[in-house]
Amino acid sequence: MRKIVLPIIFAVLAYGFWISPDFKQIAAGVAIFLFGMLFLEDGFKAYTGGVLEKILKRTTDKLWKSMTFGVISTSIMQSSSLVSVITISFLSAGLIGLTAGIGIVFGANLGTTTGAWLIAGFGLKIDIAAYAMPMLVFGIILAFQSSKTAKGMGYILAGLGFLFLGIHHMKEGFETFKETIDLSQFAVPGFAGLLLYTGIGIFATVVMQSSHATLVITITALAAGQITYENALALAIGANIGTCITAILGAISANVDGRRLAAAHLIFNVTTGVVAIVLMNQILVVVDWIAAHIGIAADDWTLKLSIFHSLFNTLGILIMVPLMGNLVKVLHQIFPQPKADLVAPLYLNEAVTEFPDTLVETVRKEVLHLYDNAFEVLAHGLNLHRHDIRSDADLIELTQQPEKLMEFDIDDIYGRKVKVLYNAIVEFTSRTQADLPQEHMERIYVLREAARDIVEAIKDVKHMRKNLVTYIVSDNPSIKAEYNKIRAQLGEILRELTTLRDAGEAADLVALDGLRLQMEENDVTLNGDLDRLIREGRITAPMATSLMNDSTYSYDVAKNLIAAGAGLFGPHDLGMRQAAEDIELDDEELDQLVRNPG
Amino acid sequence: MAVKKFLKQVAGLFDLRKQKCKDKKVCLEEAVGRLQARQVELEASLAEEQTEKQRNKLTKQLKVVTAKRQKGEKILQDLAEQA
Numbered sequence A: 001m002r003k004i005v006l007p008i009i010f011a012v013l014a015y016g017f018w019i020s021p022d023f024k025q026i027a028a029g030v031a032i033f034l035f036g037m038l039f040l041e042d043g044f045k046a047y048t049g050g051v052l053e054k055i056l057k058r059t060t061d062k063l064w065k066s067m068t069f070g071v072i073s074t075s076i077m078q079s080s081s082l083v084s085v086i087t088i089s090f091l092s093a094g095l096i097g098l099t100a101g102i103g104i105v106f107g108a109n110l111g112t113t114t115g116a117w118l119i120a121g122f123g124l125k126i127d128i129a130a131y132a133m134p135m136l137v138f139g140i141i142l143a144f145q146s147s148k149t150a151k152g153m154g155y156i157l158a159g160l161g162f163l164f165l166g167i168h169h170m171k172e173g174f175e176t177f178k179e180t181i182d183l184s185q186f187a188v189p190g191f192a193g194l195l196l197y198t199g200i201g202i203f204a205t206v207v208m209q210s211s212h213a214t215l216v217i218t219i220t221a222l223a224a225g226q227i228t229y230e231n232a233l234a235l236a237i238g239a240n241i242g243t244c245i246t247a248i249l250g251a252i253s254a255n256v257d258g259r260r261l262a263a264a265h266l267i268f269n270v271t272t273g274v275v276a277i278v279l280m281n282q283i284l285v286v287v288d289w290i291a292a293h294i295g296i297a298a299d300d301w302t303l304k305l306s307i308f309h310s311l312f313n314t315l316g317i318l319i320m321v322p323l324m325g326n327l328v329k330v331l332h333q334i335f336p337q338p339k340a341d342l343v344a345p346l347y348l349n350e351a352v353t354e355f356p357d358t359l360v361e362t363v364r365k366e367v368l369h370l371y372d373n374a375f376e377v378l379a380h381g382l383n384l385h386r387h388d389i390r391s392d393a394d395l396i397e398l399t400q401q402p403e404k405l406m407e408f409d410i411d412d413i414y415g416r417k418v419k420v421l422y423n424a425i426v427e428f429t430s431r432t433q434a435d436l437p438q439e440h441m442e443r444i445y446v447l448r449e450a451a452r453d454i455v456e457a458i459k460d461v462k463h464m465r466k467n468l469v470t471y472i473v474s475d476n477p478s479i480k481a482e483y484n485k486i487r488a489q490l491g492e493i494l495r496e497l498t499t500l501r502d503a504g505e506a507a508d509l510v511a512l513d514g515l516r517l518q519m520e521e522n523d524v525t526l527n528g529d530l531d532r533l534i535r536e537g538r539i540t541a542p543m544a545t546s547l548m549n550d551s552t553y554s555y556d557v558a559k560n561l562i563a564a565g566a567g568l569f570g571p572h573d574l575g576m577r578q579a580a581e582d583i584e585l586d587d588e589e590l591d592q593l594v595r596n597p598g
Numbered sequence B: 001m002a003v004k005k006f007l008k009q010v011a012g013l014f015d016l017r018k019q020k021c022k023d024k025k026v027c028l029e030e031a032v033g034r035l036q037a038r039q040v041e042l043e044a045s046l047a048e049e050q051t052e053k054q055r056n057k058l059t060k061q062l063k064v065v066t067a068k069r070q071k072g073e074k075i076l077q078d079l080a081e082q083a
Helices: A002-019 A021-048 A050-058 A063-077 A080-092 A098-111 A113-123 A128-143 A148-180 A190-208 A211-223 A229-242 A244-251 A256-278 A280-293 A301-334 A356-381 A386-390 A395-400 A410-435 A438-471 A477-506 A510-535 A541-569 A574-583 A587-595 B002-013 B024-048 B052-082
Strands: none
Touching: A002 A021, A021 A063, A021 A080, A021 A148, A021 A211, A050 A080, A063 A080, A063 A098, A063 A301, A080 A098, A080 A244, A080 A256, A080 A356, A098 A113, A098 A256, A098 A301, A113 A148, A113 A211, A113 A301, A128 A148, A148 A211, A190 A211, A190 A229, A190 A256, A211 A229, A211 A301, A229 A244, A229 A256, A229 A301, A244 A256, A256 A280, A256 A301, A280 A301, A356 A386, A356 A410, A356 A438, A356 A477, A356 A541, A386 A395, A386 A477, A395 A477, A410 A438, A438 A477, A438 A541, A438 A574, A477 A510, A477 A541, A510 A541, A510 A587, A510 B052, A574 B024, A574 B052, A587 B052, B024 B052
8 A cells, every 4th residue: 555655645745846836845844843743752752761651650540640641741742642652552561551541542632732722822923933943953962962861852852943943834835825826715615625624634644644733734724824714623623533543553563452542542533523523513602702702813713723623622521531431341342352372472562662661561571471370380390289379378288288199291381381471571572672771671681580580490390390299199208208398398489479479569578588598498408308318218319319409409499489589579770679689698698697597 | 639649749750869779889778778677677576476487487587687788788888998
């Protein structure tokens, strides 16, 4: 499709440039305006970084908060597309719920109407190029700085400068274009005109991927008298509908929640558009009333267009908010949750790659997903039930009860439920971490190490299992007791990790410290017990060598699981993590503690 | 009330005092401070705990926390002497 549409667009533009220098100026104005939007988006992405994501996390527990966030962020950034993309990214990463996401989209639709106010109220009434030039100069100088903050500010300033310059050229272009050809003679009145120009608005917004650009063209053309007020209103409605194409494009690489949000966006905008078309006359009465009461002249069509734009979006919100519950239900029916496929990543997706903090959180959640799958493999590998590990039952007593061996193909389960996920995590992190800031790269590295530690622990349990399943049902009480001790000890570690996992952000790692010391003490005790058991002839030599090997595996399993726990649940902040590593006891220091109990 | 709380939370995000610690000494001091507080909590819990199993668990945690705190204080002392 692109192969056909793009050459056609180029051909039309080239013909337009050839026959009309004014058209060239208008088109260049649009191009400069769109370029300014790109700069602005890059600036906000670089400048706000984690702050925006932190605000988003804290402001989405209530619908009114989500909507307010949508309004304010879109008003400041002048881009509902950027806000939509961030929201879809967060939703895909499971950081906000669907209702909160929809609230943000509703708010963003209202926030975007401030653009029309800025252009109509400010952009057209002053010599905007005079402001654009210094903003461009200072902005570009800042953009070349090495500091991330200065660079971001530079992009924002230059972006605004390009925006203003674009508006200036469009304004000039339409003014002189009027002398050559009066587009208003092609105005289509009535309902037909309403539908036609709504369609043009949708088309223009989809092509330019910016409702702001469509609105700027509409407002500047309206100010120059090149289009009628009625047709301009229709273009504004079309721009509102066409803008959800960005959300739809952004949702292609998102998971089912992202797609639900894009659908909600489309439903909201289409509903708002239809309502505006159907109730056009009534809305215009209200527009005139508001204009009269806030001192806007009856023939100030551009400001009245701005009122109309804000009004029909507000109307859309008032209609849709009470229907939110039904909307969410319908979305869940249209996009049902796919059956949980334990082998596929749940969180890794391309929608999160643009936002470092979200990317790190996504990887963390996926490693936790890996751990959840590994928990089954580890528990069953030790012939323990997961519900027993999760309970408060005494694991030592539990392991002493008569054993029934679990039918369990550890290689098969590992291959299907763990290795596939681990491969996906390694591939995703390798591919995406190259462009990340240092701090985020370090955090991703720590999470990947945690994933590796989990996988290593499983491999060691695999090695142990062959002897374990033989000796826990052995008639020899001594060897049986030793292997049960190993099971209980590792079960305790799994239990503690489960507690940390459930505690979330409130995880207290002191318990892991205690387990580390326990692990070292167990190792010393086992060596002593082994010598005694051999001397007293209570275990055979093959049993002894098996136990020696498996005690090493068991030690490694414990070490890897504790390391994974520290990586997954330890401090996120790089500085605090480094401090924790500096004061971590090494093997020698831990050994000293074991040997000097006082 | 809810609006005030929300605005406070937003302001808190920009509060420089709560910014991540970037200085090694500051981070270490914070880590040692947390360990000191944890040590006190563990000692209190140990004094109240009756069951042997839990007492053993708390004793081990206390040993490691104390050792880490002491290690942290030594590192801070060395940093102070170097400065």
